[in-house]
Every structure is written in structure tokens, then in C-alpha cells.
Amino acid sequence: MARQEPSSARTPMHMIISEKLRKQIQNGVYAPGDQLPSEFDLGRTFGVSRTTVRRAIATLTGLGLVTTQQGKGVFVKPQSKISFSLANPLTFFDSELAKQGVTSSLQTLQYELTQPDPEIRARLKLPESEAMIYLQEKLILADEMPIAVDLAYFPEIVGIALKDNVNNGFTYRTLAISGYDIESAEVSLESRPASYNVRDLLDVPLGSPLLVYHYLAWDKEKVPLVYGETISRADRTFYSVGLERSQLGF
Amino acid sequence: MARQEPSSARTPMHMIISEKLRKQIQNGVYAPGDQLPSEFDLGRTFGVSRTTVRRAIATLTGLGLVTTQQGKGVFVKPQSKISFSLANPLTFFDSELAKQGVTSSLQTLQYELTQPDPEIRARLKLPESEAMIYLQEKLILADEMPIAVDLAYFPEIVGIALKDNVNNGFTYRTLAISGYDIESAEVSLESRPASYNVRDLLDVPLGSPLLVYHYLAWDKEKVPLVYGETISRADRTFYSVGLERSQLGF
DNA sequence: TAGTGGTCTAGACCACGGC
DNA sequence: CCGTGGTCTAGACCACTAC
Incomplete structure (x- = not known):
């Protein structure tokens, strides 16, 4: 059931995804307050399971870049201190x-x-x-x-x-x-x-x-x-x- | 394939596990430098899948209490500043x-x-x-x-x-x-x-x-x-x- | 070679929010 | 009601460490 590419790319998919999203947030593709695509959609566009997408989102949460709200979605956090x-x-x-x-x-x-x-x-x-x-x-x-x-x-x-x-x-x-x-x-x-x-x-x-x-x-x-x-x-x-x-x- | 108890306990299993381990670390059951049981063993003793155990370990890592080392195990971190x-x-x-x-x-x-x-x-x-x-x-x-x-x-x-x-x-x-x-x-x-x-x-x-x-x-x-x-x-x-x-x- | 953590899947049910 | 994230499973392969 498990499938793993021959690891042509050494970097794990969840990291590729979190990095891509991180850069998009940094470059303003997603502005503070914006909603990210749903986990399901992200999984489809990247061709990975929802679990892997969730792993990437967890990284972004840990970096303080996004917050998740059950029933609503994932949103970019404002940053002022x-x-x-x-x-x-x-x-x-x-x-x-x-x-x-x-x-x-x-x-x-x-x-x-x-x-x-x-x-x-x-x-x-x-x-x-x-x-x-x-x-x-x-x-x-x-x-x-x-x-x-x-x-x-x-x-x-x-x-x-x-x-x-x-x-x-x-x-x-x-x-x-x-x-x-x-x-x-x-x-x-x-x-x-x-x-x-x-x-x-x-x-x-x-x-x-x-x-x-x-x-x-x-x-x-x-x-x-x-x-x-x-x-x-x-x-x-x-x-x-x-x-x-x-x-x-x- | 998925099984979920009737949610008699509201708190998720991964949280129960991470809290139990956290308290054991705090109470010195696991001292700094000690190795925790393997993910497989923890899954067996708590009756959950390895994924769920890993979720709990991730929490402890986020709390700065443990570090993981591939091929070796999970270890309690020393705490001096x-x-x-x-x-x-x-x-x-x-x-x-x-x-x-x-x-x-x-x-x-x-x-x-x-x-x-x-x-x-x-x-x-x-x-x-x-x-x-x-x-x-x-x-x-x-x-x-x-x-x-x-x-x-x-x-x-x-x-x-x-x-x-x-x-x-x-x-x-x-x-x-x-x-x-x-x-x-x-x-x-x-x-x-x-x-x-x-x-x-x-x-x-x-x-x-x-x-x-x-x-x-x-x-x-x-x-x-x-x-x-x-x-x-x-x-x-x-x-x-x-x-x-x-x-x-x- | 055996045992460990790291990655990933396909699919399930639950809880919440909004229409 | 549907779509969202939250939890969980059973099993697979990979990578690293140690014996």
C-alpha cells in the first residue's frame, strides 16, 4: 500500500510542501489573514496523502506562520509585535x-x-x-x-x-x-x-x-x-x- | 479499518500518552539522558498505532523535553541554561x-x-x-x-x-x-x-x-x-x- | 542482521462552522 | 447539509545505528 519514489529527491515531500507554502506566504502570495487551500486540495495538487499535507501544515504552525481552525481552514497569521x-x-x-x-x-x-x-x-x-x-x-x-x-x-x-x-x-x-x-x-x-x-x-x-x-x-x-x-x-x-x-x- | 472508541474520554490518545510521558520525565522516572521505550513498544503498551505514538513524541519534542535520533531512539534532554x-x-x-x-x-x-x-x-x-x-x-x-x-x-x-x-x-x-x-x-x-x-x-x-x-x-x-x-x-x-x-x- | 526512528499511504470516523 | 480540520489505523519502505 505504501509507495515511495526511488528517493530521487532526498528532501521529503512534507518539507517541499511546507517550504513552498512558506515562500508563498513570505512573498505575499498569501497575505496575513488569507486562507490557504484545504488539506484535501493541497494533497491533490501535490499528489500526496492528506497525512503528508498535515505534516507540512504542522511545520508552518510551528514556525508561527499559520493557525488552523477546525471547521474553517488554515489561515496566515498577522505578525506584528x-x-x-x-x-x-x-x-x-x-x-x-x-x-x-x-x-x-x-x-x-x-x-x-x-x-x-x-x-x-x-x-x-x-x-x-x-x-x-x-x-x-x-x-x-x-x-x-x-x-x-x-x-x-x-x-x-x-x-x-x-x-x-x-x-x-x-x-x-x-x-x-x-x-x-x-x-x-x-x-x-x-x-x-x-x-x-x-x-x-x-x-x-x-x-x-x-x-x-x-x-x-x-x-x-x-x-x-x-x-x-x-x-x-x-x-x-x-x-x-x-x-x-x-x-x-x- | 479505522477504529475509534465511543470517545468516552474526550481527550485524544496522543495527548494522554504525551502527558503521561511528560509527567514521568518530570518525576524522574526517566532521567535526563535516559532512553524512552521504542515507538513500537509504546504503541503496544498503550494499544495504539505507531502514528499516534509518534504524534505524542512530536509534542514532547516541541516542549523541548526529548530529542529523537534516527536509528537509536528517543532520549530525555538535559535542561541547564x-x-x-x-x-x-x-x-x-x-x-x-x-x-x-x-x-x-x-x-x-x-x-x-x-x-x-x-x-x-x-x-x-x-x-x-x-x-x-x-x-x-x-x-x-x-x-x-x-x-x-x-x-x-x-x-x-x-x-x-x-x-x-x-x-x-x-x-x-x-x-x-x-x-x-x-x-x-x-x-x-x-x-x-x-x-x-x-x-x-x-x-x-x-x-x-x-x-x-x-x-x-x-x-x-x-x-x-x-x-x-x-x-x-x-x-x-x-x-x-x-x-x-x-x-x-x- | 536486527532494531530504531523517518516518511508515506488510503481510508475511516469525529467535531466544528457555516449555509 | 457539506466542507473543514482533528484523530486514528494497519501496513509499507527507507535510512541510520549497533552488534
Whole structure:
């Protein structure tokens, strides 16, 4: 039942197909928002089974070029990205996004006292193993679409003070209002594939790349005030910052 | 020929299988470096076809948890990441990586005069459309394995001055030696899926996440000295930086 | 030579969207 | 209702690795 050409061409058919479609998308043959031919049609035009076409489409999905919608078809994805500030991505994020022509909003999903993971406890330098923390979970929307989730962990004392201001503005600003002044911070950025938890919140396929911004902030006495992670869709966001001579590493 | 249970369970078999394996990997049932059962065996134990097993394995590959090796098997990937400095990732990168217990080296793939893309020309603010630039392409190795590619674009005058020092140290330091002092810079970070070009250089599967670090540096007169991109394997690297109060956005 | 993953087929049923 | 993508099968051949 299986048939395979004498492998005159070394490159597999699914790759030939995905490359052809990729170039057509890049060259504007299919514009953002356009629908690709159906899997059945593609199979007929390339003379391959539907399985092979699906393999090619899966590649394009992995490259972030198309999305599939059951019952409708395969569509070319728009590509624009939103900029976050690396020095402080989420303070004033609303005005910053407005500058980029994007309407934004915040949604606090939860704010609760809970027991921290050992890892979180270590980062916040909490000595006792029974110490509790406040967890704030927020959803960041741009143009009505969720683009990021923020998880912030506060030591209990800090968290109590924040309680009333939780819905105003954002982390660093909220801290300042409550009388906690940040003196320094350590931030880092990594990329991670989407797992099941965030997949639903951010409406992305499993395994698609996410940007994870970690932040740890201290007061004058080097006491940790907050640790957090902002998890954003890598296909919709990037981080940037300007650096002066004194800040460069030489 | 096709058989499908009455869909008592709503979740597809390939997802059940990938989730089961994912949890086993997370719980250490399969440690880093371990080999998973063969596709044939997994199909037998789960009572599904090999195609379905392969679909599950593809998910795990997308999550960065396993790698497949033709003729050998499926293996659990080790997970450690190397830190780059965000303020200046590639100056002194050797000593920085040594601190992390990693031996590193640099390999200049090419250094040549060429005609820039319109995008590069715009970033370097080159007025004439016939202006040429120097392109430096470098491979960064950690523990003998390629983890990043760096593409640096220099205006012609700058590039000539650099010619003799190209193999010493790295971009910013090389510039300083040649008498070009950087006064300020704008850097940004994004994540992008691996395309065919970098796939071979970095030895990663197509579509796996990459971190892309963009840098644009100017002298005192705000004349661009270099624009570049450092493209690194997201499963092997992250970026971090310390910030003082004055640098925070408030 | 045996065992592994990589590619591919022809056909089935299911779930969803829109007419 | 039909057309779309989502899931799945049983079996084939190829390419690579190891013994």
C-alpha cells in the first residue's frame, strides 16, 4: 500500500510542501489573514496523502506562520509585535502600549495568601519554612486579546499593605504607593515553550514559544520586596531598553 | 479499518500518552539522558498505532523535553541554561561563562564587505543606497557545542578599522580597541522559531524557540557604529541584568 | 542482521462552522 | 447539509545505528 519514489529527491515531500507554502506566504502570495487551500486540495495538487499535507501544515504552525481552525481552514497569521520596556515592563504599560496604537487593560485573576514553593521561598529569602506569601495573578490584554500573564509573589507583610491597591496600576508603582521603595532589582529573560497551564489563558498552541521575564526587587536594606514572572506570547511581544555608557559592561 | 472508541474520554490518545510521558520525565522516572521505550513498544503498551505514538513524541519534542535520533531512539534532554549579560552579552563572555563552569570559544565564520539589506541600512542610518557594510558572522560554542550565532553589521569605515582585530574578544571590546567609543546603545530581546538557516548552524529542530538579542550602538555624536543580532538556542541560554533605582522606569 | 526512528499511504470516523 | 480540520489505523519502505 505504501509507495515511495526511488528517493530521487532526498528532501521529503512534507518539507517541499511546507517550504513552498512558506515562500508563498513570505512573498505575499498569501497575505496575513488569507486562507490557504484545504488539506484535501493541497494533497491533490501535490499528489500526496492528506497525512503528508498535515505534516507540512504542522511545520508552518510551528514556525508561527499559520493557525488552523477546525471547521474553517488554515489561515496566515498577522505578525506584528508589541514592545515592553525591559527596565520595567509593566509600570505605565498602558501609556506605553497606547503609544504603539494598542488599547490595553489589566485583569486581576486572583490575589491570595498561600504557601510558597521552596524555589519562591528561596528567592524571597524567607527563613521559616511555614512563611506565607501573597500571590497576585494578572492577565494583560492588548486590543482585547490576552498577551501575557503576570505572577507576582510578595512576602506576607508586603502583601497585606498592598491589598487595597492591588487593582491600581502595576507592581512597582503599586509598591511605591504602599510605601515600599525599590532600590535595586535583578531581571532576566528566557524563552520557554507553552505548557498546558498557560495554553488556555493565552490561547496559544501547546509548545509555542513564550517569553518569560523574571524580576526580583529589593529595598535599601537588600530585603526582597517582590519576585515575579511575566509570561508573554513570544509571537506578540518583545522587550527593549536603552543603555548609557555607564551601564554597559566595560 | 479505522477504529475509534465511543470517545468516552474526550481527550485524544496522543495527548494522554504525551502527558503521561511528560509527567514521568518530570518525576524522574526517566532521567535526563535516559532512553524512552521504542515507538513500537509504546504503541503496544498503550494499544495504539505507531502514528499516534509518534504524534505524542512530536509534542514532547516541541516542549523541548526529548530529542529523537534516527536509528537509536528517543532520549530525555538535559535542561541547564547558560546566562548571558543583558547589558552587554558578548564582551568578556568567555570569563563570564567560565564562572558558570562552561568552557567557551568563538569561531569567526566570515568577515566580508557586502551590500546591506534596506533594513540594515536604515538601522545604521546609511544615506546612500550604494553604501557598503562589513558583515561579521560568528559562532559561539559552549562546551564544544554551538549555542549561538552572532551577526554584526558595521559601516564600511568602521569595518575597515576593525579588520585586524576581528578575532580578538568581541564586538564592543573590539570597537574600543580600534578607537571607536560607544556612548549609548539600544538593545532588545525577542523569541523566534528556528528557520532553516540557523537550524544547521545550531543543530536544533526546525521551529524550536530561539532568543534573538538585537543591539544598536552609537558614538558621542549619535552616529551608529554597529548593529547586530545574537541568535541563541532558547533551551540553552537566558539573559539577565541588575538594575539600580535610577535605571528603573519611575 | 536486527532494531530504531523517518516518511508515506488510503481510508475511516469525529467535531466544528457555516449555509 | 457539506466542507473543514482533528484523530486514528494497519501496513509499507527507507535510512541510520549497533552488534
